[in-house]
Amino acid sequence: MEKQISQAVIKRMPRYYRYLGELLDNGVERISSNELSIRMKVTASQIRQDLNNFGGFGQQGYGYNVQYLYEEIGKILGLDRQHNIIIIGAGNLGQALANYVKFEKRGFVTIGLFDVNPAMRGLSVRGIPIKMMDELEDFLADNKVDIVALTLPKEMALDVTDRVVKAGIRAIWNFAHLDLEVPEGVVVQNVHLSDSLMQLSYNIVKHEMEQE
Amino acid sequence: MEKQISQAVIKRMPRYYRYLGELLDNGVERISSNELSIRMKVTASQIRQDLNNFGGFGQQGYGYNVQYLYEEIGKILGLDRQHNIIIIGAGNLGQALANYVKFEKRGFVTIGLFDVNPAMRGLSVRGIPIKMMDELEDFLADNKVDIVALTLPKEMALDVTDRVVKAGIRAIWNFAHLDLEVPEGVVVQNVHLSDSLMQLSYNIVKHEMEQE
Numbered sequence: 001m002e003k004q005i006s007q008a009v010i011k012r013m014p015r016y017y018r019y020l021g022e023l024l025d026n027g028v029e030r031i032s033s034n035e036l037s038i039r040m041k042v043t044a045s046q047i048r049q050d051l052n053n054f055g056g057f058g059q060q061g062y063g064y065n066v067q068y069l070y071e072e073i074g075k076i077l078g079l080d081r082q083h084n085i086i087i088i089g090a091g092n093l094g095q096a097l098a099n100y101v102k103f104e105k106r107g108f109v110t111i112g113l114f115d116v117n118p119a120m121r122g123l124s125v126r127g128i129p130i131k132m133m134d135e136l137e138d139f140l141a142d143n144k145v146d147i148v149a150l151t152l153p154k155e156m157a158l159d160v161t162d163r164v165v166k167a168g169i170r171a172i173w174n175f176a177h178l179d180l181e182v183p184e185g186v187v188v189q190n191v192h193l194s195d196s197l198m199q200l201s202y203n204i205v206k207h208e209m210e211q212e
Numbered sequence: 213m214e215k216q217i218s219q220a221v222i223k224r225m226p227r228y229y230r231y232l233g234e235l236l237d238n239g240v241e242r243i244s245s246n247e248l249s250i251r252m253k254v255t256a257s258q259i260r261q262d263l264n265n266f267g268g269f270g271q272q273g274y275g276y277n278v279q280y281l282y283e284e285i286g287k288i289l290g291l292d293r294q295h296n297i298i299i300i301g302a303g304n305l306g307q308a309l310a311n312y313v314k315f316e317k318r319g320f321v322t323i324g325l326f327d328v329n330p331a332m333r334g335l336s337v338r339g340i341p342i343k344m345m346d347e348l349e350d351f352l353a354d355n356k357v358d359i360v361a362l363t364l365p366k367e368m369a370l371d372v373t374d375r376v377v378k379a380g381i382r383a384i385w386n387f388a389h390l391d392l393e394v395p396e397g398v399v400v401q402n403v404h405l406s407d408s409l410m411q412l413s414y415n416i417v418k419h420e421m422e423q424e
Contacts, residue, residue, distance in 0.1 A: 007411075010411055010414050010415070011407070011411055013410070013411075013414065014404070014406065014407035014408075014410040014411060015391075015404075015407060017410065018389070018390075018406075018407070041391075076414065077410045077411075077413055077414045077417075078410075078413035078414055078416060078417035079410065079413065083413055083416070091308065091311075092304050092305070092307045092308030092311055093304070093305070093308040095304045096303065096304030096305040096308055097405075099303075099304055100405070102389070102406065103406065103409060106406065106409075106410070108409055108413070146416065147409075147412065147413075147416070170416070170419070171412055171415070171416045173408070173409065173412055177230070177314070178230075179227075179253075185419065185423075187412065187415040187416060187419055189408055189409070189411055189412035189415070191403065191405065191408050192226070192227075193309075193312070193403065194226065194230075194314065194315065194318065195223070195226035195227060195230070196226075196385070196401055196403050197315065197318075197320055197359075197385065197401070198225070198226040198229065198289045198290075198291065198318070199219075199222055199223055199225075199226060199289075199401055200359065200383055200385055200399065200401035201289055201290035201291065201295055201320070201359075202222050202225065202288065202289045202290055203222070203383070203399040203401070204290060204295070204358065204359070204382070204383045204399060205289075205290035207382070207397065207399055211397075
């Protein structure tokens with residue numbers, strides 16, 4: 001059953017999780033799909049449909065128990081376990097990711113940073129030492145690494161992807177500006193910043209044309 | 213007609229642009245939708261449908277002229293003009309964005325960096341001076357700013373959004389971990405890194421369940 005859930009639905013789940021977390025912070029114990037829909041600016045029917053993919057969680061006439069729904073969505077998103085991350089590419093973006101303490105609160109723990117720049121040898125970010133690329137395979141053999149974040153130039157991304165996949169990595173968070181070729185069974189999540197900027201630019205131009 | 217094009221289509225356009233750019237770099241002058249479909253791992257019919265939203269560009273029996281299609285998609289995405297950007301939040305992520313010289317090649321030029329941290333006063337990134345937040349309104353009045361990138365904590369994002377919208381900004385590239393409330397006519401493009409990481413985590417868990 002799980003298999004049929006579309007990535008479009010999955011993409012919305014972290015947003016539900018975020019809003020429910022804010023409701024909890026504000027002491028809200030239960031909420032109707034209508035109220036949630038107004039806050040989130042999606043239709044109540046969309047919310048019900050999305051959540052029904054996972055079994056529903058709502059009660060007719062009561063709505064959703066915020067704490068329960070928050071925890072259940074957390075489990076669906078795999079946030080009930082720890083995911084160890086290494087970041088390959090210790091430039092500004094890699095360091096930015098290593099510095100996000102909020103990721104750790106969600107169970108995403110950065111345990112290693114790697115770079116090719118010998119000037120970075122021995123440096124560390126938030127206590128995480130920067131290692132050189134020739135130490136990569138040993139590190140992967142000696143540590144449980146669940147996710148590799150690639151924050152490196154696209155010219156290096158294919159080679160590094162091959163190396164980590166050979167070493168058994170099954171999840172890549174890719175910031176390099178290309179689509180990775182990976183074997184069946186390896187999951188890739190892309191963050192293409194240029195693509196995002198171009199989509200913004202499209203919407204700017206479109207909006208201006210509508211004004212004219 | 214333009215108005216009916218869905219964001220799902222728009223989201224795919226930068227990827228076409230990226231692939232066509234690579235084809236150009238490799239000296240490819242024309243390509244059929246079938247060949248493009250194999251490279252991009254989408255169906256040829258999807259490619260034709262997507263491009264037909266903008267008028268087609270292909271010729272029966274010839275395929276697509278790569279240079280022409282690249283330029284036309286560039287125009288659709290607003291890449292035929294310069295977009296001036298300021299980045300608010302000069303931490304690692306803000307500095308990473310300021311350091312992306314590739315954005316500039318596409319016409320996205322960072323002309324200012326802002327931060328609240330007085331220790332940053334007088335510093336600069338790639339020649340772009342870091343200014344203090346009390347200089348923001350004057351800077352926006354004196355310079356043509358098309359896009360504001362928000363790379364700051366979510367606690368500051370709402371207030372800063374209000375300020376830049378009041379100053380006439382109509383496009384926000386939001387990296388803060390919340391959904392901004394903006395008036396009609398202001399476009400927001402979100403990069404929610406936590407959401408992306410949770411989507412990856414969902415797919416890791418799902419894949420493991422399938423293996424069991």
